[in-house]
Amino acid sequence: MRDLPTATVRTRVTVPLRFGDGYTVDAELVTFHGLADGQEHLAVVLGEAVGTPLVRLHSECLTGDVFGSARCDCGPQLREAVEQIATRGGVLLYLRQEGRGIGLYNKLDAYALQDQGLDTYEANAALGLPEDARDYTAAAQMLHALGLPELDLLSNNPDKARQLTDLGVTVRDRVPTGVFRTSHNVRYLRAKVVHTQHTLPLTELSAV
Template sequence: MTTSVRAKVRIPLRFADGYAVEAEAVTFHGLTDGLEHLALRLGEPAEVPLVRLHSECLTGDVFGSARCDCGPQLREAVERIAAAGGYLLYLRQEGRGIGLYNKLDAYALQDGGLDTYAANTALGLPEDGRDYRPAAEMLAALEVETVDLLSNNPDKAEQLLAYGIGVRERIPTGVFASNANIRYLQAKVEQAGHRIVLPGRPALAS
């Protein structure tokens, strides 16, 4: 079944710091995983739009958890995409694809000393179980062939390319480091090649 646009609706977005912007939410028919992923159209997308694939993080996006950098990345991405014109794809892939309860179980193991990837493995789960085929399907349904990708994660670009979406440029997000998430961020650099330069630490990924 070919993926197609299901509906579009305007949503005024308001963030806790006062930033506000109008978005157009787009839903889809025919996504291969059957999940309710959402595209937010922000600004006026150019021929090559700025795009972020943002995996759902209830704890960070909604409750402001400082254990990760997801909430600040989401807030930053909305403003940057609105300025440049493009799409934020909000993907229902909680916990790098392992689900909310499993993510919280992994947090408990992290409290015992494991990093975020080792904790997933200890639970018998993939370090990163995300498949970005639905994101590529969403972009194709939006008639987007090539993107500037707002991401520090090389896997996102590699998967989009494998699924037929061109990546003209990979643009890093800001670095939102704190005492609560520094081990988490360092693990993303060392284990998954994220392009992050942490305060007081050398760059380990290009």
Template sequence: MDNAPATAAIRTRVTIPLRFSDGYAATAEAVTFKGLSDGAEHLALILGDPDPRTTPLVRMHSECLTGDVFGSARCDCGPQLREAVERIAERGGVLLYLRQEGRGIGLYNKLDAYALQDDGLDTYEANLALGLPEDGRDYTAAAQMLNALGVESFELLTNNPDKVRHLRDLGLTVANSVPTGVFATGSNVRYLEAKAVHTGHTIALAGLAV
């Protein structure tokens, strides 16, 4: 635990009924925190009723205004969020909603990167062309949140091996990674291909009709 982050504390707990555009509904306990390393307003949603005999399921979901709120088809964020809520509610666990728009570069920069992608760059090349990191996210606050919630060992719902590595480096016990579904469209297939090829995301695109 040499790399364990500083301690954060729970600030507020409140119950929120959730409802998605397809009619799916769930109840979440929303938890806010104080003392997070980056000072951002990250949120934890506790879903379902974890069975003490099983390992809870955790998802770290980076905020995506265009996908989560407006249903943009240029990414798979909205469908991943919807899927994660249902799967965690069934299993019991936590969804961390992290304020890391555009892999940490912010909303305006993300839209600037979209313009460069329209000219032929992939999502990582576009960030670099703007003088920004390919992925500017830091998961220290996520580790602090899980520690504050007393989540000691869990399975991580992700296609991104870097998330597993980062959390383990921060002293957390990730028992296993569980892949999300593949939500490919004609508008996001190049984005998904870049994630699979460039950063080793476990996304099976072969044979998909988009």
């Protein structure tokens, strides 16, 4: 198990959330002191957990979360996760890890290479960048600071569960997210299955 520096809660504030489809829910937004990477990650506490809380680690995606880009499935995953967690009780960690940790500008550079035929992981490699640069130490710190050492993880990404386990968080179960396929993101979704073993059904990822 990797050593985990201690983080503490900085601020808690209630914010009513409203999504484009009209869904609304009250959330408690939590900030932290002492996160290992120095980033301004945010915990979104939703509902009231009875039993094991449901948790999602959601990496920031400006293009998908804010602008509704159809090149990825991030926006629909965020919307789905908020409602699922609010219904069951738990936390969404909104992590400042744009482009799987490579940053917004590098992500858009990678998009340009994808337009030339590379998939999302090949494009990162062509730029001399890692396929996935994300480290979840800060996420584990946040969970411990919130008193959540055991959880069910809402994710199709096995690496998230592996890293959290290595950091002393007990992942009791991994709950799959939906398949949010568009004509623009099929190659992206297939690449996640092929390169990083995301648990998405390939039979549903044929061309739209």
